[in-house]
Amino acid sequence: MEEKLCLDCGTPIKVGRKDKKFCDDTCRTNYNNNKDKTELSVGDYIKKIQNILEKNRQILDEVLGPDRDKRSIDKRDLLGRGFNVKYFTSRAPTRQGDIYCFCFELGFREFEDETIMVVRREREVIC
Ligand SMILES: [Zn+2]
Structure with a gap:
């Protein structure tokens, strides 16, 4: 079984929807808020x-x-x-x-x- 990690906090995500990327909405919001900063190479x-x-x-x-x-x-x-x-x-x-x-x-x-x-x-x- 493939393990996926939350893009924000790195916690392994329990298998639910196949395209799930975050633990919950808090992690999703946090990730999107920081996106601009992390994308600056x-x-x-x-x-x-x-x-x-x-x-x-x-x-x-x-x-x-x-x-x-x-x-x-x-x-x-x-x-x-x-x-x-x-x-x-x-x-x-x-x-x-x-x-x-x-x-x-x-x-x-x-x-x-x-x-x-x-x-x-x-x-x-x-x-
Ligand atoms: Zn998370």
Whole structure:
């Protein structure tokens, strides 16, 4: 006799209907609620983060413009452009010892007065 496991909790299902996939409605509901999360593959997840990082870099680049290597911006302004402070490629100190978060070659640092300093450097330090 073929044993089937509940798709949600993994409990062996007692033979009833042949196409039964869950113990009960609770497991069915739970499974369907979590479906979207479980269907995100590792590849999709990586791509999603890469997109966030590239978007962050693009936003910092726009903030600085072509002529500046340093600029202070209101935090709300930066977030309003879609910047996500949770994602960056590295954390590194400047020559003055301030820790900046970098999205590739462009860095940012939050200050207590809700402003963010944006900086550019030639190349991200890899260490
Ligand atoms: Zn179950």
